[in-house]
Amino acid sequence: MPDPLFPTLVAGAAKEALRFGDHVLTYDDLAAVASGLARELPPGRVAVWATPTVHTSVAVVAALLAGVPAVPLNPKIGERELAHILADSEPALVLAEPGAELPAGLADLPRRVIPLTGESPSIPDEPDAESPALIVYTSGTTGPPKGVVLPRRALATTLDALEDAWGWTAEDVLVHALPLFHVHGLILGILGPLRRGGSVRHLGRFSTEGVARELANGATMMFGVPTMYHRIAGEVGSDNALAEALRKARLLVSGSAALPVHDHQRITAATGQQVVERYGMTETLMNTSVRADGERKPGTVGVPLRGVELRLVGDAGEVIDDVETVGEIQVRGPNLFTEYLNRPDATAAAFDGGWFRTGDMATRDTDGYVKIVGRKATDLIKSGGYKIGAGEIENALLEHPGVAEAAVTGEPDDDLGERIVAWIVPSGEPPAAEELAGHVAKLLAPHKRPRVVRFLDALPRNDMGKVMKRALGA
Numbered sequence: 001m002p003d004p005l006f007p008t009l010v011a012g013a014a015k016e017a018l019r020f021g022d023h024v025l026t027y028d029d030l031a032a033v034a035s036g037l038a039r040e041l042p043p044g045r046v047a048v049w050a051t052p053t054v055h056t057s058v059a060v061v062a063a064l065l066a067g068v069p070a071v072p073l074n075p076k077i078g079e080r081e082l083a084h085i086l087a088d089s090e091p092a093l094v095l096a097e098p099g100a101e102l103p104a105g106l107a108d109l110p111r112r113v114i115p116l117t118g119e120s121p122s123i124p125d126e127p128d129a130e131s132p133a134l135i136v137y138t139s140g141t142t143g144p145p146k147g148v149v150l151p152r153r154a155l156a157t158t159l160d161a162l163e164d165a166w167g168w169t170a171e172d173v174l175v176h177a178l179p180l181f182h183v184h185g186l187i188l189g190i191l192g193p194l195r196r197g198g199s200v201r202h203l204g205r206f207s208t209e210g211v212a213r214e215l216a217n218g219a220t221m222m223f224g225v226p227t228m229y230h231r232i233a234g235e236v237g238s239d240n241a242l243a244e245a246l247r248k249a250r251l252l253v254s255g256s257a258a259l260p261v262h263d264h265q266r267i268t269a270a271t272g273q274q275v276v277e278r279y280g281m282t283e284t285l286m287n288t289s290v291r292a293d294g295e296r297k298p299g300t301v302g303v304p305l306r307g308v309e310l311r312l313v314g315d316a317g318e319v320i321d322d323v324e325t326v327g328e329i330q331v332r333g334p335n336l337f338t339e340y341l342n343r344p345d346a347t348a349a350a351f352d353g354g355w356f357r358t359g360d361m362a363t364r365d366t367d368g369y370v371k372i373v374g375r376k377a378t379d380l381i382k383s384g385g386y387k388i389g390a391g392e393i394e395n396a397l398l399e400h401p402g403v404a405e406a407a408v409t410g411e412p413d414d415d416l417g418e419r420i421v422a423w424i425v426p427s428g429e430p431p432a433a434e435e436l437a438g439h440v441a442k443l444l445a446p447h448k449r450p451r452v453v454r455f456l457d458a459l460p461r462n463d464m465g466k467v468m469k470r471a472l473g474a
Contacts (some may be wrong), residue, residue: 002126002127002128002129002152003126003156004123004126005064005126005133005152005155005156005191005195006061006064006191006194006195007195007197008027008170008194008197009027009030009031009034009061009065009123009194010031010123012027012028012031012121013026013027013028013197014026014027014028015027015197015199016199017029017030017193017194017199017200018030018054018057018190018194018199018200018202019054019199019200019201019202020052020053020054020057020201020202020204021204023053023054023116025054025058025116027197028121029117029118030058030061030194031121031123032117032118032119032120032121033058033062033115033116033117033118034058034061034062034065034118035062035065035118035121035122035123035124036115036118036119036121036122037058037059037062037095037112037114037115037118038062038063038065038066038068038124039066039122039124040112041062041063041066041068041093042068042092042093043068043092044068044090044091044092045068045069045070045071045089045090045091045092045135046059046063046068046069046070046071046091046092046093046094046095047070047071047072047073047085047086047089047091047093047094047095047106047109048060048063048070048071048072048073048094048095048096049073049075049094049095049096049097049100049102049106050072050073050074050075050179050180050181050186051075051097051100051180052177052178052179052180052185052202052204052205053097053180053204054116054202055096055097055098055114055116056072056097056114056180056186057180057190058114058115058116059095059114060072060134060180060186060190060191061191061194062095063095064133064152064191065123065124066124067124067127067131069132069133069134069135069149070133070134070135071085071089071091071134071135071136071137071147072134072136072180072181072182072186073085073094073181074179074181074463075181076463077103079103079104079105081137081144081145082103082105082106083105084144084145085137085145085147086105086106086109088144088147088341088342089135089147089341091109092110093109093110093111093112094106094109094110094111094112095111095112095114096111096112096113096114097113097114098113098114127152128152129151129152129153129156130151130152130153130338131151131152132149132150132151132152132338133150133151133152133154133155134150134155134186134187135147135148135149135150135341136148136150136181136182136183136282138282138283139462146340146341146343146346147340147341147342147343148282148283148337148340148341149337149338149339149340149341150187150282150285150337150338151337151338153334154285154334154335154336154337154338155187155191155195155285156195157307157333157334157335158187158280158285158286158305158335159187159188159191159192159195159196160195160306161286161305161306161307161308161335162188162192162278162286162289162305163196164305164306165278165289165291165292165302165305165306166221166251166253166276166289166291166292167251167292167293168192168196168198168221169196169198170196170197170198171198171220172193172196172198172199172220172221172250173193173198173199173200173201173214173218173219173220173221174189174192174193174198174199174200174201174219174220174221174222174223175200175201175202175203175210175211175214175215175219175221175222175223176189176200176202176203176222176223176224177202177203177204177205177206177207177210177211177224177228178223178224178225179463182282183280183281183282183285184223184225184255184256184280185223187285188223188255188286189202189223190202201214201219206224206228206231208231208232208235208236208239208242211232211242211245211246212239212241212242212245212246213245215245215246215248215249216241216244216245216248219249220249220250220251221249221250221251221252221253222249222251222252222253223253223254223255224252224253224254225254225255225256225257225465225466226254226256226257226258226259226260226263226465227461227465228465229252229254229259229263229267229275230260230263232246232267233262233263233266233267234266236266236267236270236271237266237269237270243270243271246267246270246271246273247271247272247273249273250292251276251292252267252273252274252275252276253275253276253277253278254275254276254277254278255277255278255279255280256465256466257465257466257467258277258299258372258391259275259277259298260394260395260398261298261299261395261398261399262395262398262399263398264298264299265298268298274296274298275298276289276290276292276296276302277289277290277298277300277301277302278290278301278302279301279302279360279370279372281358281360282337283336283337283350283356283358284331284335284336284337284356284358285335285336286305286308286335287304287305287308287310287329287331287335287358288301288302288303288304288305288308288310288370289301289302289303289305290302290303290369291303295367297365297367297369299371299395300365300369300370300371301369301370301371301372302369302370303367303368303369303370304331304368304370305335307333307334307335308331308332308333308335309331309332309333310329310330310331310370311327311329311330311331311355312325312326312327312328312329312330312362312363312364313327313328313330313352314327314328317352323363323364323365323366324363324365325363326361326362326363326373326380326387326389327361327362327363328357328358328359328360328361328362328376329358329360329361329362329370329372330352330355330356330357330358331355331356331358332354332355332356336356359375359376360372360374360375360376361373361374361375361376361380361389372391373389373390373391373392374389374390374391381408381409381410381418381420382410382417382418383410383413383416383417383418383419383420383447388420388447388448390407390408390409390410391408392444392448393408393420393422393440393444393448393450394406394407394408396439396440396443396444396448397422397424397436397439397440397450399439399443400431400435400436400439401427402426402427402428402429402430402431402435402436403424403425403426403427403431403436404425404426404427405424405425405458405459406422406423406424406425407422407423407459407467407469407472408420408421408422408423408450409421409423409469409472411452413451416451419451419452420448420449420450420451420452421450421451421452421453421454422436422440422450422452422453422454423454423455423456423459423472424436424453424454424455424456425455425456425457425458425459426455430455433450433452433453436450436453437449437450437451437453459472460472
């Protein structure tokens, strides 16, 4: 029989597993309620109305215990996207917290209210490691969202590789406020602590006050996205309580997008802490990370995790072995998804032999640390014969005192091929375009300066805080 995905849940323990505000479940509590719900789930697939609540955590754990693939649904989902996901995944029912207002698109699907109490636990036998655990839908930037089928094997190997990279133990208490319908918040942020036999405290909604409170009262790790760390960086220099709480943390981890170097520097200056970045995708779970016991290099996502093979590939399909040359990241290993649901064509197109094409462009330094320069489709700008990563220009712009937020894209240019466009949210009176161009040219190189500067009140972002560059281009 395969090893259990959650050993502590099977063995039983009176220690705290999940805390969402006033809702607290021990491992014994969770085993009772989740195993009871698991016995009631029909075969097939189940949708989960994935609010940031303890109910969502119970529902997903129950589905995993039952061996029934769970399809997390973003509570902010639009009508068209919901209709596509339901037609594609064909769930037998939807699991939702009591009193949740579900959209009309779910009206025809049987609804099961997620309980928080149960009788004595009866944990089902562990399903096969290759069986589907979750079906997580991509953001659909290039067409309808694709259902990424993640096997139990991928969850276990990724979480165990992070145990190795981060020194993650049962003694760790994680605090975060991430959504629970995708990899970062759900798999890393909820299932990760449960696999380790540790604890997680979910804030419901992010606030620096909540982070400071939990880190000052026993939490040892924090997971966040760059927008959260940007808030922290802006406040920590003048908020002694926040700075002191962050100093107590064993590990601060940022993911889902690149954390600007300027924010790294401000947090380190105020706390002495160096935020760890890691890199993953829905299809691959986690690929690389800065190790807790390794050198911290702000602006990089570290080295490949245990069990993950990574290579950089050039435009002609050649494998790049030298440092500082940009190539597309390709990975292979037990962390990979099984398939795109109902899309054998897309699954085949995503692979180069056994290597998954990530679409992310990067360089590697002499120590093997990976530095992502952006998405192949939106962040790699070919201008004047150069391949230029948007990320380094964004980091340079953020060092200017007049810039609060920055995004960089390319647009067609008859002379250069593409010209560099900077989208700026100013921190006060907008600086002159010439001043910003000169600032970048001084820090980087003249050919990397923006040729066009456009000012905005805010950058368009998705639920994970990633800038939606296609919206900028539109």
